[in-house]
Amino acid sequence: MISLPKVVLVVCDGMGDLPNPAFNGKTPLQVAKKPNIDRLASEGICGLLHSVGGGRVPGSDTSHLALFGYPPDRYYTGRGTFEALGAGLNLERGDVAFRCNFATVEKEGEKLIVKDRRAGRIGDEDAKQLAKVIDGLEIDGVKVIFKHTVEHRAALVLRGKGLSWKVSDVDPHDAVGVPILTAKPLDETPEAKKTAAVLNALALKSYELLSKHKINVERAKKGEPQANIVLPRGPGIYENVQSVQERFGIRAACIAGGALYKGVAKYVGMDVHEVEGATGKVNTDVMAKGRAVLAALKEGYDYVFIHVKGTDNCGHDGKFEEKVKMIEKIDGMIGLLLENAGKDVYIALTADHTTSCIKKRHSSEPTPFALWGPGVRVDDVKKFDEFECAKGGLGHLQGIDVMPMFVDLMDKAHVYGS
Amino acid sequence: MISLPKVVLVVCDGMGDLPNPAFNGKTPLQVAKKPNIDRLASEGICGLLHSVGGGRVPGSDTSHLALFGYPPDRYYTGRGTFEALGAGLNLERGDVAFRCNFATVEKEGEKLIVKDRRAGRIGDEDAKQLAKVIDGLEIDGVKVIFKHTVEHRAALVLRGKGLSWKVSDVDPHDAVGVPILTAKPLDETPEAKKTAAVLNALALKSYELLSKHKINVERAKKGEPQANIVLPRGPGIYENVQSVQERFGIRAACIAGGALYKGVAKYVGMDVHEVEGATGKVNTDVMAKGRAVLAALKEGYDYVFIHVKGTDNCGHDGKFEEKVKMIEKIDGMIGLLLENAGKDVYIALTADHTTSCIKKRHSSEPTPFALWGPGVRVDDVKKFDEFECAKGGLGHLQGIDVMPMFVDLMDKAHVYGS
Numbered sequence: 001m002i003s004l005p006k007v008v009l010v011v012c013d014g015m016g017d018l019p020n021p022a023f024n025g026k027t028p029l030q031v032a033k034k035p036n037i038d039r040l041a042s043e044g045i046c047g048l049l050h051s052v053g054g055g056r057v058p059g060s061d062t063s064h065l066a067l068f069g070y071p072p073d074r075y076y077t078g079r080g081t082f083e084a085l086g087a088g089l090n091l092e093r094g095d096v097a098f099r100c101n102f103a104t105v106e107k108e109g110e111k112l113i114v115k116d117r118r119a120g121r122i123g124d125e126d127a128k129q130l131a132k133v134i135d136g137l138e139i140d141g142v143k144v145i146f147k148h149t150v151e152h153r154a155a156l157v158l159r160g161k162g163l164s165w166k167v168s169d170v171d172p173h174d175a176v177g178v179p180i181l182t183a184k185p186l187d188e189t190p191e192a193k194k195t196a197a198v199l200n201a202l203a204l205k206s207y208e209l210l211s212k213h214k215i216n217v218e219r220a221k222k223g224e225p226q227a228n229i230v231l232p233r234g235p236g237i238y239e240n241v242q243s244v245q246e247r248f249g250i251r252a253a254c255i256a257g258g259a260l261y262k263g264v265a266k267y268v269g270m271d272v273h274e275v276e277g278a279t280g281k282v283n284t285d286v287m288a289k290g291r292a293v294l295a296a297l298k299e300g301y302d303y304v305f306i307h308v309k310g311t312d313n314c315g316h317d318g319k320f321e322e323k324v325k326m327i328e329k330i331d332g333m334i335g336l337l338l339e340n341a342g343k344d345v346y347i348a349l350t351a352d353h354t355t356s357c358i359k360k361r362h363s364s365e366p367t368p369f370a371l372w373g374p375g376v377r378v379d380d381v382k383k384f385d386e387f388e389c390a391k392g393g394l395g396h397l398q399g400i401d402v403m404p405m406f407v408d409l410m411d412k413a414h415v416y417g418s
Numbered sequence: 419m420i421s422l423p424k425v426v427l428v429v430c431d432g433m434g435d436l437p438n439p440a441f442n443g444k445t446p447l448q449v450a451k452k453p454n455i456d457r458l459a460s461e462g463i464c465g466l467l468h469s470v471g472g473g474r475v476p477g478s479d480t481s482h483l484a485l486f487g488y489p490p491d492r493y494y495t496g497r498g499t500f501e502a503l504g505a506g507l508n509l510e511r512g513d514v515a516f517r518c519n520f521a522t523v524e525k526e527g528e529k530l531i532v533k534d535r536r537a538g539r540i541g542d543e544d545a546k547q548l549a550k551v552i553d554g555l556e557i558d559g560v561k562v563i564f565k566h567t568v569e570h571r572a573a574l575v576l577r578g579k580g581l582s583w584k585v586s587d588v589d590p591h592d593a594v595g596v597p598i599l600t601a602k603p604l605d606e607t608p609e610a611k612k613t614a615a616v617l618n619a620l621a622l623k624s625y626e627l628l629s630k631h632k633i634n635v636e637r638a639k640k641g642e643p644q645a646n647i648v649l650p651r652g653p654g655i656y657e658n659v660q661s662v663q664e665r666f667g668i669r670a671a672c673i674a675g676g677a678l679y680k681g682v683a684k685y686v687g688m689d690v691h692e693v694e695g696a697t698g699k700v701n702t703d704v705m706a707k708g709r710a711v712l713a714a715l716k717e718g719y720d721y722v723f724i725h726v727k728g729t730d731n732c733g734h735d736g737k738f739e740e741k742v743k744m745i746e747k748i749d750g751m752i753g754l755l756l757e758n759a760g761k762d763v764y765i766a767l768t769a770d771h772t773t774s775c776i777k778k779r780h781s782s783e784p785t786p787f788a789l790w791g792p793g794v795r796v797d798d799v800k801k802f803d804e805f806e807c808a809k810g811g812l813g814h815l816q817g818i819d820v821m822p823m824f825v826d827l828m829d830k831a832h833v834y835g836s
Binding site: 018019021025048052053054055056057058059060061062063065072076079234356358359361362363364365386387390391395396 | 797815820826829831833834
């Protein structure tokens with residue numbers, strides 16, 4: 001059997017940035033020492049990526065859908081779905097999923113006031129026990145599936161007929177000392193009304209059940225915040241979509257730490273490979289992830305997606321120097337890939353969006369993109385950053401065009417027309 | 419309260435051009451001395467703008483709709499609407515509006531032959547009196563609203579149930595010595611048929627009423643062409659669209675001389691600031707307009723759109739050297755803005771389309787675009803023209819992506835997804 005070319009897509013979350021006056025008007029990518037990344041740019045073809053289209057501020061979920069070849073305007077149905085999939089839950093068509101926090105509330109009159117939105121970042125052991133009380137509940141004919149993930153976090157799935165993801169959050173987010181929110185239908189459908197009602201009932205039921213749970217009684221005795229309520233947010237509805245195998249004829253693997261990215265990958269039918277030490281944080285073991293990429297290539301995957309989250313965290317926290325260090329850490333992994341991926345492997349490096357250390361948020365500016373591999377039209381770009389890649393041979397790329405380009409490189413594309 | 423960044427969009431109508439053999443193959447932008455405009459390009463990030471998409475020849479109305487973030491394929495419903503709004507008329511949903519000329523016709527047999535399409539460029543005083551005869555008419559249950567604007571020009575609004583903008587013009591445009599046209603329905607709907615019938619009846623009624631008006635009797639005595647008919651053209655139907663405030667959360671002001679541009683701005687909910695000396699012609703007081711921009715910023719507007727028309731007029735007239743002079747005049751205003759806009763203000767400079775002095779018409783080539791302000795990714799472009807901006811960091815921009823980009827710069831954008 002002839003071996004066809006393969007593609008590795010490295011997405012460093014939020015790696016793009018804006019000129020920073022505190023660092024001579026440079027970006028982290030300009031400051032970082034990154035010989036391997038620059039070699040990839042230098043030996044490859046570069047450009048700038050608009051992951052979800054010009055001028056739009058990308059979310060992490062929509063940008064990955066686009067990069068995987070799924071137009072988010074058509075395929076995006078809320079974040080909760082991806083979080084639940086990434087947490088290892090299996091979903092059925094029509095399931096409505098949420099991200100949740102265990103939180104600490106106090107009853108004041110009729111109101112439940114949020115005292116600690118993370119229940120003192122409750123440990124995994126306690127949270128896992130408490131989750132059992134919620135999982136398996138049934139409210140108004142709707143089945144509740146609930147799974148603890150990390151620290152105070154959990155995934156919630158509502159399963160039943162006639163549900164909708166068009167409901168607002170119960171979680172008041174960053175507000176402190178305010179009452180929990182009442183979920184509201186966001187459109188006029190009976191489905192949205194029903195889902196909001198179930199969600200509100202579930203929040204109250206969770207308070208009722210968790211308040212009297214022995215773990216909380218013990219936590220109260222030790223002076224620890226009780227994890228006495230579940231606060232859902234970020235709804236999403238699950239649709240069965242055609243997998244990348246069905247759409248593009250490729251076997252795809254995902255290597256990621258963060259649940260969201262695993263979830264999006266699973267949603268489009270990629271195999272999620274768990275890697276020890278992949279944390280989805282700056283402390284992640286990028287070299288272990290790099291080795292997992294090489295292993296997946298060896299196993300015969302056509303396409304391997306590897307996600308590194310740390311760069312985005314640094315951007316949100318406004319930590320320029322940590323972002324530089326994170327890029328330098330990633331550089332080692334890129335070196336590993338360049339040396340070991342073998343011929344007939346393309347390596348693409350980019351970010352899902354810009355996360356500015358100054359704005360501390362995602363922004364709409366495009367991100368550097370480089371493609372390295374046999375027979376690419378090598379351009380003059382020598383450095384991988386927001387300025388040099390703007391001069392590259394790929395010009396300004398749309399996120400949704402990336403997967404079709406890869407599919408062609410993998411010799412799996414069909415001619416459009418004849 | 420924290421002050422958020424603001425954006426000024428300067429649109430110099432038809433400023434883009436093509437290489438002119440009579441001027442060493444240069445464009446007016448290449449020939450003009452424009453230190454401030456070049457400073458803006460040099461300190462900013464540049465690109466080329468396709469206001470209504472690649473390869474399409476932009477109209478003035480569609481290109482501005484796109485620049486304001488309203489896809490013209492969805493929002494454009496004819497020019498008349500914008501002209502009527504720009505003339506200061508208030509429109510209601512379903513109103514059909516036209517631009518009109520007072521013209522001179524002579525009856526030959528059953529036909530009304532156009533002798534002078536502008537009625538000798540009739541003066542404002544006479545035209546204003548004559549307009550009163552038309553305004554307030556009712557034809558077949560349809561109310562006629564009519565307002566004189568400048569010289570021989572007027573705006574017409576038909577208000578009633580079941581009207582359509584899919585009708586052809588009564589005005590034969592540049593043809594001379596030909597009969598007035600019969601408005602025809604452009605589709606099979608009863609609405610188009612009814613509107614065409616009303617329009618034809620109105621034209622005849624205007625001839626009947628204006629022919630015997632004492633002003634025309636006097637004009638005839640003085641040997642002046644009678645303004646004895648109204649010739650409507652350029653229909654548009656008014657839809658209530660969400661304002662820029664509702665869609666983007668911004669307070670926007672418009673500073674323009676031409677009625678059309680004020681009309682498009684009003685259509686999308688901008689406040690139109692009238693400026694003394696803003697004529698919409700080459701003799702406009704650009705510095706007064708620049709001062710009005712600064713005043714609007716001071717008043718707290720998030721976004722100020724300023725339109726300068728003169729460059730387009732020069733292009734249509736094929737006057738290269740006048741276009742150069744107009745650009746040099748605009749340069750002074752850009753200097754005023756650069757010096758006084760203050761930090762946290764972005765200034766974008768572009769044109770709505772190319773108007774070639776050789777072709778004397780709009781053409782599809784993209785126009786230079788520059789964005790100046792805090793933290794933009796400054797590129798290597800030093801000159802603002804059709805050639806240098808092609809090498810800029812913004813690459814090729816689509817008109818419809820411009821407003822979302824601005825909204826992000828103003829810190830008013832929502833993440834797409836999460």
